[in-house]
Amino acid sequence: MPVSNYKDITYEVGANAVRITINRPEVFNAFRTQTVEELIDAFKRADEEKSVNAVIFGGAGDKAFCTGGDQKVHMSEDGLYGPRGLVGLPIEELQSAIRDCRKVVIARVQGFAIGGGNVFCTICDLTIASEKAQFGQVGPKVGSVDPGFGTAYLARLVGEKKAREIWFLCRRYKADEALAMGLINKVVPHDQLDAECETWAAEINALSPTAIAIAKRSFNADSENIRGLSYLGIAAVKGYYQSDESKEGVKAFNEKRKPDFKKFV
Ligand SMILES: CC(C)(COP(=O)(O)OP(=O)(O)OC[C@H]1O[C@@H](n2cnc3c(N)ncnc32)[C@H](O)[C@@H]1OP(=O)(O)O)[C@@H](O)C(=O)NCCC(=O)NCCSC(=O)c1cc(O)c2ccccc2c1O
Numbered sequence: 001m002p003v004s005n006y007k008d009i010t011y012e013v014g015a016n017a018v019r020i021t022i023n024r025p026e027v028f029n030a031f032r033t034q035t036v037e038e039l040i041d042a043f044k045r046a047d048e049e050k051s052v053n054a055v056i057f058g059g060a061g062d063k064a065f066c067t068g069g070d071q072k073v074h075m076s077e078d079g080l081y082g083p084r085g086l087v088g089l090p091i092e093e094l095q096s097a098i099r100d101c102r103k104v105v106i107a108r109v110q111g112f113a114i115g116g117g118n119v120f121c122t123i124c125d126l127t128i129a130s131e132k133a134q135f136g137q138v139g140p141k142v143g144s145v146d147p148g149f150g151t152a153y154l155a156r157l158v159g160e161k162k163a164r165e166i167w168f169l170c171r172r173y174k175a176d177e178a179l180a181m182g183l184i185n186k187v188v189p190h191d192q193l194d195a196e197c198e199t200w201a202a203e204i205n206a207l208s209p210t211a212i213a214i215a216k217r218s219f220n221a222d223s224e225n226i227r228g229l230s231y232l233g234i235a236a237v238k239g240y241y242q243s244d245e246s247k248e249g250v251k252a253f254n255e256k257r258k259p260d261f262k263k264f265v
Pocket residue numbers: 026027028030067068069070071072087091112114115116117119138139142144145146147150234237253
């Protein structure tokens with residue numbers, strides 16, 4: 001897919017990093033099938049980029065890095081997001097593409113990193129956030145769950161107790177709380193976010209690309225079993241998405257009301 005054909009994202013090669021940006025600010029940079037397809041293509045392209053060692057992954061506008069799956073397109077008859085993969089968008093292939101990319105992937109978080117957006121932060125090699133950023137999970141509130149990197153790998157970063165708290169209470173966490181729990185690497189004043197990301201990318205860019213790629217593969221190898229969990233779990237999520245229980249979560253979000261899950265207990 002040529003870069004010029006991207007509709008939902010932008011792709012730029014800078015002096016120190018490739019910049020991949022979700023460009024759907026009208027839905028807080030939520031992703032649909034097309035967004036996920038383009039991101040997979042972009043991360044595979046970045047993997048082959050010869051001039052830089054880093055990728056800066058962000059979301060357009062001031063409000064959000066990414067808020068996960070687009071709940072407006074998710075409100076479908078079959079409960080799926082679209083035509084591709086098990087749940088209608090190949091999210092598990094995108095998560096693999098980010099992990100498999102030999103560059104250091106830095107998440108640039110200026111606002112909400114919620115749902116699948118929070119999973120991206122978890123998977124990215126490094127995360128730098130503005131003091132305005134907010135993190136959290138919403139799956140059990142909106143009829144969804146990320147069964148793999150969003151749960152099991154999150155626990156490796158923040159510990160089992162905190163990861164379970166994040167999923168079982170669906171609270172929002174400020175940037176300094178995310179830093180304290182080990183979810184992100186650094187918090188900076190809002191207007192210094194781009195400069196900080198660029199500084200980190202420049203430092204990485206001065207280092208040996210082969211050593212970095214081997215180190216990344218080595219870190220990944222130790223948690224590679226989670227890819228298997230994710231691919232298995234997503235089959236369960238497909239069945240869940242087709243249930244009235246999950247559809248109630250999606251409907252409630254779109255109708256801006258609290259979900260009523262009582263009858264499913
Ligand atoms: C981000 C929020 C916390 C912001 O709340 P706030 O109250 O400030 O603002 P609004 O809620 O009014 O939102 C403003 C505006 O943006 C729209 N919007 C926000 N997020 C989305 C979204 N994800 N999809 C579509 N639209 C969105 C919202 O509708 C408003 O627009 P209006 O035109 O209506 O005014 C809050 O918005 C929030 O919690 N958003 C997250 C919603 C959500 O449910 N996300 C998806 C979760 S599921 C998921 O992401 C997911 C990830 C995975 O990795 C998976 C892997 C495997 C299987 C499944 C997966 C999966 O489902």
